[in-house]
Amino acid sequence: xxxxxxxxxxxxxxxxxxxxxxxxxxxxxxxxxxxxxxxxxxxxxxxxxxxxxxxxxxxxxxxxxxxxxxxxxxxxxxxxxxxxxxxxxxxxxxxxxxxxxxxxxxxxxxxxxxxxxxxxxxxxxxxxxxxxxxxxxxxxxxxxxxxxxxxxxxxxxxxxxxxxxxxxxxxxxxxxxxxxxxxxxxxxxxxxxxxxxxxxxxxxxxxxxxxxxxxxxxxxxxxxxxxxxxxxxxxxxxxxxxxxxxxxxxxxxxxxxxxxxxxxxxxxxxxxxxxxxxxxxxxxxxxxxxxxxxxxxxxxxxxxxxxxxxxxxxxxxxxxxxxxxxxxxxxxxxxxxxxxxxxxxxxxxxxxxxxxxxxxxxxxxxxxxxxxxxxxxxxxxxxxxxxxxxxxxxxxxxxxxxxxxxxxxxxxxxxxxxxxxxxxxxxxxxxxxxxxxxxxxxxxxxxxxxxxxxxxxxxxxxxxxxxxxxxxxxxxxxxxxxxxxxxxxxxxxxxxxxxxxxxxxxxxxxxxxxxxxxxxxxxxxxxxxxxxxxxxxxxxxxxxxxxxxxxxxxxxxxxxxxxxxxxxxxx
Numbered sequence: 001x002x003x004x005x006x007x008x009x010x011x012x013x014x015x016x017x018x019x020x021x022x023x024x025x026x027x028x029x030x031x032x033x034x035x036x037x038x039x040x041x042x043x044x045x046x047x048x049x050x051x052x053x054x055x056x057x058x059x060x061x062x063x064x065x066x067x068x069x070x071x072x073x074x075x076x077x078x079x080x081x082x083x084x085x086x087x088x089x090x091x092x093x094x095x096x097x098x099x100x101x102x103x104x105x106x107x108x109x110x111x112x113x114x115x116x117x118x119x120x121x122x123x124x125x126x127x128x129x130x131x132x133x134x135x136x137x138x139x140x141x142x143x144x145x146x147x148x149x150x151x152x153x154x155x156x157x158x159x160x161x162x163x164x165x166x167x168x169x170x171x172x173x174x175x176x177x178x179x180x181x182x183x184x185x186x187x188x189x190x191x192x193x194x195x196x197x198x199x200x201x202x203x204x205x206x207x208x209x210x211x212x213x214x215x216x217x218x219x220x221x222x223x224x225x226x227x228x229x230x231x232x233x234x235x236x237x238x239x240x241x242x243x244x245x246x247x248x249x250x251x252x253x254x255x256x257x258x259x260x261x262x263x264x265x266x267x268x269x270x271x272x273x274x275x276x277x278x279x280x281x282x283x284x285x286x287x288x289x290x291x292x293x294x295x296x297x298x299x300x301x302x303x304x305x306x307x308x309x310x311x312x313x314x315x316x317x318x319x320x321x322x323x324x325x326x327x328x329x330x331x332x333x334x335x336x337x338x339x340x341x342x343x344x345x346x347x348x349x350x351x352x353x354x355x356x357x358x359x360x361x362x363x364x365x366x367x368x369x370x371x372x373x374x375x376x377x378x379x380x381x382x383x384x385x386x387x388x389x390x391x392x393x394x395x396x397x398x399x400x401x402x403x404x405x406x407x408x409x410x411x412x413x414x415x416x417x418x419x420x421x422x423x424x425x426x427x428x429x430x431x432x433x434x435x436x437x438x439x440x441x442x443x444x445x446x447x448x449x450x451x452x453x454x455x456x457x458x459x460x461x462x463x464x465x466x467x468x469x470x471x472x473x474x475x476x477x478x479x480x481x482x483x484x485x486x487x488x489x490x491x492x493x494x495x496x497x498x499x500x501x502x503x504x505x506x507x508x509x510x511x512x513x514x515x516x517x518x519x520x521x522x523x524x525x526x527x528x529x530x531x532x533x534x535x536x537x538x539x540x541x542x543x544x545x546x547x548x549x550x551x552x553x554x555x556x557x558x559x560x561x562x563x564x565x566x567x568x569x570x571x
Contacts, residue, residue: 002336003287021232025221029229032217033072034321037061040210041074044140047205049198051439052143055431056402059142061206063214064088065230066098066134069324071214077428078313079352080141082306082327083116087123088137090114094169098134101127104176106204109169110147112160116302118349119164120144120153124172124200126207130218135226138210140203144196145399146388148189149349152399153386153478155263155516157296157347165189173204191388192399237325242280244316245329248369252276255365256288259357260485262295263350263516268485269293271339271354273361277369284308284362285333286340293339295516296347299354304340307355308332311362314423315373350516353482356381359423367491372412376455377488379406379464379533381481381500382422387440389475400440402431407454407462407497407534409488415548416462416535418449418557441473450498450531452558456566457494457537458544463557464498464534471526477504479514483533494537495566501531546570 040061048054060080062073068089091109092098109115110122123141127134146152149164157163170182183197190196218226256272271289275282286308292298299307312330313322320326334341339354360377367374386401408416421428433444446468455461479502487496505511507525514520522528549570552558563571 003333019232021225021228023232025225026229026232029217029221029226030072030233033063033214034074036210036213036217037063037072037074039213040138040140040206041076043209044142044202044206047202049195049202050145051431051435052145052401053199053202055429055435057428058403059140060084061140061210063210064137064139066136068137069234071136071230071323072321075321078310078423079303079306079355080121082309083302084123084139084141086302086305087115087141088125088139091123091125091169095171101134102175103127103129104173105171106173106207107169108167108172108182110164111166111168112163112348113300113344114302115141116300116306117141117351119147119149119166122147122167124203124207126211128211128214130215130223133223135218135223136214138207138214140207142199142203144190144199145401146191146196147186151478151518152191152388153384153401153480153518154296154349155478155480155518157349158264158294159345159347161345163296163347163349191397195399233323234325234328237320237323238328240320241312241316241326242329245277245282246280248277248366250278251369253365253369255361257357257361258486259297259354260482261516262293262297264295265293269297269339273358273365275362275365281329281331282312283331283333284311286358287333287335287338289335289339291338292342292346296349297339297351297353298342298346298348299340299351300348301334301341303351303355304334304358305332307358308362310423311359314363315366315370350480352382356422357482364489371492374491375411375416376409376457376461376491376494376536376538377497378408378416378422378462378535379497379500380422380483380486380488381406381533383500383530383532384480385530386478386480387475389441389473391441392473398440400436403428404467404530404532405430405465406500406532407464409491409535410455410457410459410461410494410538412459412538415460416454418454418463419465419532420462441471441475443470443472444468445470445527449557450534451556452562453498453534454557455488455490455495455497455535455537456541457490458539458541459494459537460544460552460557461488461490461494461497461535461537464532465530467530469528469530471522471524471528474524475522477520477522477528478518479516479520481515484515488533488536490536491538493540495541497534497536498531500533503529505529541566542569544570
């Protein structure tokens with residue numbers, strides 16, 4: 001099969017030269033773009049209908065220049081960071097290219113092979129003009145509760161056509177006028193049409209607010225000054241990342257792991273990653289993986305790009321909000337027709353499972369080169385649960401879904417954080433129990449940090465979470481858990497943490513574990529126990545500070561039995 005080299009950013013055109021831009025003005029432009037992106041984010045949150053958007057923040061917002069290079073992104077869903085550029089390009093191509101655009105256009109795009117996601121992750125793109133000249137794009141990509149797939153959330157699809165209705169770049173608004181045929185098609189292909197339309201209108205409002213803010217920044221500084229500042233901004237991001245990699249020894253860094261299952265065959269899926277560092281250039285090689293698999297864990301190229309970008313930003317981004325320049329030093333190797341570069345119509349609903357695994361494996365591979373910067377493994381998954389049904393009293397359809405937090409890996413500098421979202425969703429939020437209980441037919445009977453779950457070590461892994469949901473009405477659940485077999489690895493002598501697990505306790509006293517399972521019937525009275533994974537430890541447990549062990553005992557993070565087994569020197 002063909003090996004494909006993806007270069008993230010073409011050379012920036014010379015528009016007067018970034019070196020000529022005033023550094024103070026450049027910083028004003030950069031911070032203005034970040035503030036405008038946050039404005040777009042807030043507009044969406046305040047108008048969205050679904051908790052998956054306004055509570056969990058399962059979306060991303062960003063600006064792109066006219067060459068479709070990322071100007072700025074608000075802190076939202078990092079996993080979408082590398083995919084929105086693909087969405088913008090494919091959406092614009094779908095309506096005929098930049099020459100077919102006009103002020104007031106809003107383009108809808110959700111083809112999984114262009115978004116890198118399942119069809120529920122839909123993109124809205126608004127072109128931005130200044131004095132009739134195209135200067136950029138405002139874009140939002142957000143999760144809709146349902147868009148006509150075989151189920152509202154799927155773990156067992158066999159091709160992409162089972163996964164939802166696809167809009168391959170169509171104008172929802174044409175020069176400011178609603179295209180009613182497209183609007184009606186969306187309504188006709190959703191089980192929760194009222195909520196989806198509410199979220200779509202919120203996305204339109206958000207992208208329009210962002211487009212106005214971007215246009216105002218361009219108008220304030222003038223097109224030429226703005227472009228020179230953007231060129232300097234990109235150059236700064238590139239220099240920052242190149243400096244980080246220049247400090248590493250040149251060489252090839254490798255790591256390998258195993259994905260539990262593809263959701264259909266039940267077979268484990270091994271894969272490896274190689275990171276090649278040469279001077280200030282880095283190449284991520286994901287060709288050491290199986291061919292595309294029968295189940296829906298194939299990861300389309302845009303999300304493979306996003307995984308590589310996210311790993312590099314985590315290590316070398318210095319905590320800055322990224323722009324396109326940060327990714328110029330990065331190249332990606334994939335193999336067309338493989339797990340990380342599938343071809344249509346391979347199913348890809350659970351694309352995030354291999355993407356998330358690859359993120360941590362890329363980071364792990366560099367532990368030899370930068371041991372002071374690489375943490376042990378986390379729980380390694382977002383533990384997606386999606387629930388739906390019809391309300392008992394009214395028959396009205398309802399649905400909800402959320403990611404759930406895991407323990408983070410310990411590092412050379414300290415214990416891992418407890419119960420935070422996995423890196424790919426690190427800016428998302430954990431829905432409050434009060435919101436869940438007010439909206440859905442559940443009762444939360446347990447929500448607590450899990451004692452003894454963190455991997456022992458000189459520095460302890462972060463704790464996972466124990467959650468128990470009691471069903472107050474009949475309903476359905478799709479469980480999409482990964483890393484249920486693989487224990488989160490420790491580093492430098494640290495011990496592993498616990499894997500993820502979901503158990504349903506039925507009213508008749510029976511129980512069953514589920515990892516990837518679609519449409520699990522939950523009768524009234526059933527209890528769903530979710531045990532999210534923890535972080536691995538760092539360093540030998542016998543080197544842990546005795547006072548830290550005693551503090552963990554006082555706080556209830558570990559039990560006395562656990563302390564006697566792993567930290568007897570502290571007792």
